[in-house]
Amino acid sequence: MNYFKIPILLSWFLFGTYFAQAFNKPPNFVFIITDDISAEDLSIYGNQSIETPNLERLAMRGLVFDNAYLTASSCSPSRISMITGRYPHNTGAPEIHVPLPNSQNTFVQELKKTGYHTVLSGKNHMAPPDQLGFVEHSEGRPAGSEKWLAHLQGRPKDQPFFFWFASHDAHRDWQVNDQARTYLPSQVEVQPYMYDGPLTRKDLTGYYHEISRLDHYVGLVLNELEAQGIMDNTYVILVSDNGRPFPRSKTYLYKNGIQTPLLISGPKVKQGRTNSLVSAIDLSATILELAGLNRPNSIQGISFVKVLQEHSAIVREVAFAERNWHRYSMHERMVRMGDWIYIRNNWPNKRNLSGESDPHAFPAAKELWNRYEKGELTAAQSLITMLPQPAEELYHTKNDPHNLKNVIYAPENRALVHKMRIVLTKWTNQTGDNIPNNPTPNKATLDGSLLEWKRGEMPGEATSAYSINHPGPILLKEYH
Structure with missing residues (x-):
């Protein structure tokens, strides 16, 4: 055996190991x-x-x-x-x-x-x-x-x-x-x-x-x-x-x-x-x-x-989102599918408000509600002031990128709406979502008065949704 080769072989081994590790960091x-x-x-x-x-x-x-x-x-x-x-x-x-x-x-x-x-x-x-x-x-x-x-x-x-x-x-x-x-x-x-x-x-x-x-x-x-x-x-x-x-x-x-x-x-x-x-x-x-x-x-x-x-x-093929309490009590759910957004509002009789649209919070909201009281808003600007709000909304994101035209009742969208309702309901059931019976109340009134409040029942609390791992629908093969 040529013992002079051993240090050389060892050097090459260490050299190669170093680079293998370097390139697999x-x-x-x-x-x-x-x-x-x-x-x-x-x-x-x-x-x-x-x-x-x-x-x-x-x-x-x-x-x-x-x-x-x-x-x-x-x-x-x-x-x-x-x-x-x-x-x-x-x-x-x-x-x-x-x-x-x-x-x-x-x-x-x-x-x-x-x-x-x-x-x-x-x-x-x-x-x-x-x-x-x-x-x-x-x-x-x-x-x-x-x-x-x-x-x-x-x-x-x-x-x-x-x-x-x-x-x-x-x-x-x-x-x-x-x-x-x-x-x-x-x-x-x-x-x-x-x-x-x-x-x-x-x-x-x-x-x-x-x-x-x-x-x-x-x-x-x-x-x-x-x-x-x-x-x-x-x-x-x-x-x-x-x-x-x-x-x-x-x-x-x-x-x-x-x-x-x-x-x-x-x-x-x-x-x-x-x-x-x-x-x-x-x-x-x-x-x-x-x-x-x-x-x-x-x-x-x-x-x-x-x-x-x-x-x-x-x-x-589908993505879901939820709107829960954020200063004001809300319960809305959304599914995105293709070029469409479908929204279900489970409490349409509540004011469509949040901290950023509060009439007494920030300048843009104050100005909008001030003009509302004077009857000076356009149809698009008036959408969040409506009461009641639509229980269901459907928007085409390419034709209507600001989601201003609710086409939920258009006859040509009937089959699409049916499918999106089913998908959203399936997600609700599989992930343990629910509508609270005693939800967290509003933190303020429309006139700006702060209310005494405490945290109520949250979505998913009654169903122990925190322990549910089901992802809900992801692909739509079963609906094709």
């Missing part, structure tokens, strides 16, 4: 969740009034989802739904300001178990960080993004990481600073269902500024990932928790309230756009698959990893 994740931003307000979705060059930069290297839907357009229920991979009524925290019960699991806990360095930086609004699976956390104001860079720079270099970067932008009250440009009232776009007046336009300028400020911090994150040379092994995911904080958007189940911006870049992502339908409930299963981990039985969402390469792939 677990991916990193930067999960950026924005606050109160509608997809249609970003330039990557067609709005050229707000400058977001870094989101465009991210889109150029990643995949833009044109058909991504939330499970709730309300902050904490939406965030909790994402982190658990469960529908709001299945989490035990379907209403705003209800913390996630200890009995519920998160996908972050699964990452942590396998050695991921997990960080929550910015807005939480779910539960104590360690309960959620985070080993490190920090707050920040006013943007909530001020400490993102420090976490990236100070991370352990020998661990893969998952960063939940949660911006406070663009959440009221507006706080303008020098981290982004400002806008003039003449530069904003007023949606047709809001009153186009000076208060509304001024209100929108603060919203625009905070979107641009979010973009600024996204740029800092991208720069740091590139400087550290880890961009190619890092998935960057950007999503919002709910729609813009204006009347008929945040908390509502219309397209502008429930469609979320979704961008993903990373090692297994083919650049482009996709119209494939995905739900925010699917993010948990997708991240776990990208990390090479199994999906726990508690997760109701499904992975859409296939879509990241095959943009026309179909992983789901």
Whole structure:
């Protein structure tokens, strides 16, 4: 035997092992969740009034989802739904300001178990960080993004990481600073269902500024990932928790309230756009698959990893969302199928209000209700003031992107409505959703008076839906 070859062979073995490990390193994740931003307000979705060059930069290297839907357009229920991979009524925290019960699991806990360095930086609004699976956390104001860079720079270099970067932008009250440009009232776009007046336009300028400020911090994150040379092994995911904080958007189940911006870049992502339908409930299963981990039985969402390469792939044909108590008592359910949105309102005799459409809360809502009292609203602007509200609504999202024309009773839609009713009812039954008998009451009256109130029965509470894992309908083969 030639013993001189042994060190050489050993060197090559170690060299090869090093590179095998290097090329099979677990991916990193930067999960950026924005606050109160509608997809249609970003330039990557067609709005050229707000400058977001870094989101465009991210889109150029990643995949833009044109058909991504939330499970709730309300902050904490939406965030909790994402982190658990469960529908709001299945989490035990379907209403705003209800913390996630200890009995519920998160996908972050699964990452942590396998050695991921997990960080929550910015807005939480779910539960104590360690309960959620985070080993490190920090707050920040006013943007909530001020400490993102420090976490990236100070991370352990020998661990893969998952960063939940949660911006406070663009959440009221507006706080303008020098981290982004400002806008003039003449530069904003007023949606047709809001009153186009000076208060509304001024209100929108603060919203625009905070979107641009979010973009600024996204740029800092991208720069740091590139400087550290880890961009190619890092998935960057950007999503919002709910729609813009204006009347008929945040908390509502219309397209502008429930469609979320979704961008993903990373090692297994083919650049482009996709119209494939995905739900925010699917993010948990997708991240776990990208990390090479199994999906726990508690997760109701499904992975859409296939879509990241095959943009026309179909992983789901229906997406569901719910509207529960958010200052005002509501119980609405939505299903998205094809180009259609169907909404069922189980309490049509209640005022169609939320914190952002409250007549006494914020400038845009105050102006709208003031003009309502003077009889000066258009038909579109009057929709949220109607009482009673429609018990059922149907909208074609391409022909009617603002969801202003309810075509539920059009004869040509009869078969479609029948199918969507069945699918929504099936989801209700399979996931244990229900209508509370003693629901949480309104927190205020229409004239602005605050009421004494306490939390009532929540959806899913009577059915123990927090222990139900059934995902409900995903594909529609049984209906074809």
